[in-house]
Amino acid sequence: MRAIGIVLAGGNSKRMRELSNKRAIAAMPIAGSYRSIDFTLSNMSNSHVQKVAVLTQYNSRSLNEHLSSSKWWDFGRKQGGLFLFTPTITADNGFWYRGTADAIYQNLNFLKNSHEPYVVIASGDGIYKLDYNKVLEYHIAKKADITIVTKRLPSNDLSNRFGCIMTDEDNRIVEFEEKPLIPVSSLVSIGVYVIRRRQLIELIEKSALEERHDFVSDILIRYKNLKRIYSYEIDSYWSNIACANSYYKTNMDFLNKDIRDYFFKQYPDVYSKIDDLPPAKYNIGSVVRNSLVSSGCIINGVVENSVLFKKVYVGNNCTIKNSIVLNDVHIGDNTYIENCIVESRDTIRENSTHVGEEGNVKIVIEKNDRYVL
Numbered sequence: 001m002r003a004i005g006i007v008l009a010g011g012n013s014k015r016m017r018e019l020s021n022k023r024a025i026a027a028m029p030i031a032g033s034y035r036s037i038d039f040t041l042s043n044m045s046n047s048h049v050q051k052v053a054v055l056t057q058y059n060s061r062s063l064n065e066h067l068s069s070s071k072w073w074d075f076g077r078k079q080g081g082l083f084l085f086t087p088t089i090t091a092d093n094g095f096w097y098r099g100t101a102d103a104i105y106q107n108l109n110f111l112k113n114s115h116e117p118y119v120v121i122a123s124g125d126g127i128y129k130l131d132y133n134k135v136l137e138y139h140i141a142k143k144a145d146i147t148i149v150t151k152r153l154p155s156n157d158l159s160n161r162f163g164c165i166m167t168d169e170d171n172r173i174v175e176f177e178e179k180p181l182i183p184v185s186s187l188v189s190i191g192v193y194v195i196r197r198r199q200l201i202e203l204i205e206k207s208a209l210e211e212r213h214d215f216v217s218d219i220l221i222r223y224k225n226l227k228r229i230y231s232y233e234i235d236s237y238w239s240n241i242a243c244a245n246s247y248y249k250t251n252m253d254f255l256n257k258d259i260r261d262y263f264f265k266q267y268p269d270v271y272s273k274i275d276d277l278p279p280a281k282y283n284i285g286s287v288v289r290n291s292l293v294s295s296g297c298i299i300n301g302v303v304e305n306s307v308l309f310k311k312v313y314v315g316n317n318c319t320i321k322n323s324i325v326l327n328d329v330h331i332g333d334n335t336y337i338e339n340c341i342v343e344s345r346d347t348i349r350e351n352s353t354h355v356g357e358e359g360n361v362k363i364v365i366e367k368n369d370r371y372v373l
Helices: 012-021 035-047 063-065 100-106 108-112 133-139 198-207 215-221 242-255 257-263
Strands: 003-009 050-055 081-085 118-123 127-129 147-153 165-166 175-176 186-195 229-234 239-240 288-290 302-304 319-321 336-338 338-340 353-355 362-364
Touching: 003 100, 003 108, 003 175, 012 362, 035 050, 035 118, 035 127, 050 063, 100 108, 100 198, 100 215, 108 198, 118 133, 118 198, 127 186, 133 147, 133 186, 133 229, 133 257, 147 302, 165 229, 175 215, 175 229, 186 198, 186 229, 186 239, 198 215, 239 242, 242 338, 336 338, 338 353, 353 362
Parallel strands: 003 050, 003 118, 050 081, 147 229, 288 302, 302 319, 319 336, 336 353, 338 362
Antiparallel strands: 118 186, 127 239, 147 186, 165 175, 165 186
């Protein structure tokens, strides 16, 4: 593909509540064995984007460890590769990333030293499959300056968490409002953009001179009437996990066989770092219904409509319903958990009960003195 990739994975959101206190959102576990960023990196690899930069900042330790080798996503070539860029103190700059545009500006040499004519920019918190080649072909056909990938949400799922977009009959964007209080359109940006590399350098340098640091508000919205900015609409599955309830719903979506097969049994594949763990063990008396149970788990109780990540121990006479249990959790005997997200590296005391409200998931953290993955 005639493009390089940039993955924006440095942000944080208070909407994630305690879940983002010790990890980046792009490192959030998904569907038992994956991380959020795996989906974007897999899209890059499957689209033959051979050179990808991941811009990290907030609580990036676990994310950096996950990305310690590029071989899992097949970026380990003589040409190209996977690059991790964190804020760097230099003689000319002493700032952390002050926004998405500033993050790109502080790593502008990555763009200037590349030779591919186009850039694919994507966020690290989206769960979806997409062939970026098709977006690039559309971008060229429309003679666009910038192409934004969009998704039309159902009327009952409109949210002020996204950028709302309105287009004309040719799909050119005429209105773009970031996170409006009252959404005026069901068409939202999914945080994926295609732009010519030289034009991106020009826009980023101009924004930096004007002390403008956000890519969406200071470039996309500011130039919507000056540049030819087009919408490329997708109709396949997409979810953004940047709030706790959305994160919970996204994981629960993987209990749907059609969604699970779409991601894991249909080409192209989704790749992730592999851990050498034994298969899950189901002891006598355990009952598991409609759940994802990952490698390294030991089940003694009842698990229904839940997602258990790696190395979870479920004690005797336990019941887990409609819940997500993250990595390396020990659940004591006679425990009842429903409508909850249990934080990783946690120990849930025996004879305890944790129940969240439907539509407002409860986050369970009892003993959390270990490093969270």
